[in-house]
Amino acid sequence: MGTSMLVAPPTFTLVAPALFLGNARAAGATELLQRSGITLCVNVSRLQPGPSAPGVAELRVPVFDDPHEDLLVHLEPTCAAMEAAVRAGGACLVYCKNGRSRSAAVCTAYLMRYRGLSLERAFQVGASGAGPAFEGGWASCSRHRCTRLCRAFGKRHPTTPEDLPEKPRDPSQAL
Amino acid sequence: MGTSMLVAPPTFTLVAPALFLGNARAAGATELLQRSGITLCVNVSRLQPGPSAPGVAELRVPVFDDPHEDLLVHLEPTCAAMEAAVRAGGACLVYCKNGRSRSAAVCTAYLMRYRGLSLERAFQVGASGAGPAFEGGWASCSRHRCTRLCRAFGKRHPTTPEDLPEKPRDPSQAL
Incomplete structure (x- = not known):
């Protein structure tokens, strides 16, 4: 048996400061959630379970992985809750079944809305931060409907100067 | 059998524009949620079920009805999500098991944070809007730990002028 068999694939990963992307198994990794300082889980699914970690809130965005679902209508409240959680000193985990298009779209929208990134730069940051376990999904997301979704959201x-965090981040340094 | 026997008690009620307070049965009133324009349910409990209405998001704030639970840490992200949902043209329902202290505390915090009301005025507005089905709970809430909680949150x-909605409301008229 090779050593690689002993290494479990990650359930979530840091894609930008205080922003994690994961799959449906992430919510069950209670100890890891707490060790990562996660205070808000955004569950972009109708069927996947929520977290049971004490003190971790869950925002469920009830959409199937279906182009006909209206994810756009949920993006602004979702991003606002995420930013408030981060400003309060916490961190956010965004997940769906596979950590691919739905959750990557929400992360992209958040990076555009509150970190001052363009759509293209948000995709770069996301794919780069996601690492081998998730970058494939992110790249797929950027090619398909998520691009249209995030462009419409943008x-x-x-993003206007007054929307930026109280202590503005320099995306080129912070990310 | 008296006519009153045929009237089911309300599961939720409007306490201020675009802000509803309810008990655990509210989330199951799918048709009523949709007819009321509710787009975000704030479930202030660990055990009560979430909504299954299409297009209605759920923010679960996982606290028991116990003074030792830290509800304060969740108030800012919760209120931010509520305000974003309202600004997007939707409405919020806040509920817990009985529609009493936990949910009333969240409504009070929201009225203070985004509608520019003092703690005392927020309690008045809430108790007045809640009506017979919920005002008892609200009055109870105002006398107990929710007062300390909302005072700490305030x-x-x-609330500062730049925190007010883009189209400032006159609380005396709008509420």
Whole structure:
């Protein structure tokens, strides 16, 4: 048996400061959630279980992985809750079944809305931060409907200077 | 059998514009949720079920009805999500098991944080809006630990002019 057989694949990964992306098994990794300082889980699914870690809130965005689902309508409240959790000193985990298109779309929207990144830069940051376990999904996301979704979101909610965090981050350094 | 026997008690009620308070049965009232324009349910409990209405998101704040639970840490992200849902044209339902202290505390915090009300005025508005089905709980809430909780929240996050909605509301008229 090779050593690689003993290494479990990660259930979530840090894609930007205080922002984690994961799959449906992430919510069950109670100890890891707490050790990572995660205070808010965004569960972008109808069927996947929520976290049971004490003190960790769950925002469930009830959409199937289906282009006909309206994820856009949920992005602004979701991103606002995420930013408030981060500003309060916590961190967010965004997950769906596989940690691919739905959760990557929410992360991308958040990076655009509150970290001042363009759509293209948000995709780069996400794919780069996601690492081998998740970058494939992110790349897939960027090619498909998530691009249209996040572009529509960016038009509705352009980032303006007053939207930036109280201590503005330099994306090129912080990310 | 008197006519009153045929009238089911309400599961939730409007306490301020776009803000509903309810008990654990509220989440199951799918048709009523949709008819009321509710887009975000805040479930202030560990055990009560979430909504299954299509398009309705759920923010679960996982606290028991126990003074030792830290509800304060969740108030800012919760209120931010609520305000974003309202600004997006939706409405929020906040509920716990009985629609009493936990959910009333969250409504009070929200009225202070985003509607510019003092703690005392928020309690008045809440108790008045709650009506017979819920005002008892609200009055109870105002006398007990929720007062300390919301006072602490108000000190951490004082409402400032730039925090007010883009179209400021006149509380005396709008509420």
